[in-house]
Amino acid sequence: NLKRKTNESLNVDAKVITEEDGKRIALFPGKFKPPHRGHFDYVNKIAQRPDVDEVIVLISPVDYPEVSNQQSLEIWNEYLKQGAENINAKIADYRSPVQAVYEFVADPNMAKEGDTVLLVKSSKDVGDSRFDRVQSYAERNNPGVNVEDIVEEPIESEDGIVYSARDMRRAIQNNDKETFISYIPPSSDAEQIWNNLTMTNEKINSFIDSTIEEISTMAGGAVAGGFGLPNNFNVYKRTKTSRPKVRRAKRQRRR
Secondary structure, three states, X not given: OOEEEEEEOOOOOOEEEEEEOOOEEEEEEEOOOOOOHHHHHHHHHHHOOOOOOEXXXXXXXXXXXXXXXXXXXXXXXXXXXXXXXXXEEEEOOOOOHHHHHHHHHHOOOOOOOOOEEEEEEOHHHXXXXXXXXXXXXXXXXXXXXXXXXXEOOOOOOOOOOOOOHHHHHXXXXXXXXXXXXXXXXXXXOHHHHHHHHHHHHHHHHHHHHHHHXXXXXHHOOOOOOOOOOOOOOOOOOOOOOOOOOOOOOOOOOOO
């Protein structure tokens, strides 16, 4: 819905309607399992552009063994405590970040008539044609929504570190706390983020190990009381069953 302002003139009967621009919303889709310092610095840089009103981080709903989508959202919320106020993170409804963008522009609850959805690209995205049809998709499904590209160069660390979510997952697997923390923004509580992820994974692994051990013990027949005597029933073997005897009434002779 376009914002409209109506001015009435005492001398003129007609109403003059002027249109105001809608919001300019930059989308930042990804898996973010987990989000790292490079993601945070980059999205903050986008949020501070004068041609951006709001940035929405779209988190893929796909869970990884080390990081779930809910944990990713919690980490983003921890980062954004020290981030720009116009950044919001949410879990997308679609597994593919590309599909999440297409469905966002088609949803009138997300992008309204008069809004401009900004697709963030960097110099590394040259030749990427995945979003070429987003504008036509918006026109068919959500008329009045405009789509534009904006270019923002990626963030490079001062120490030459190439931030990688895959390296962070590997650090969790190897219990490499030092590497993991080096990928967290210095303004965030890295210790707490590490503890939340590793403690959760330890509980899950402990539960799996104890369950496997219990099943193995029961299979070996070492459980006192257990489930009673072993079940020797063979579904492929026919068993003879005796039919119940039915008493029949004696026939009376005709006289």
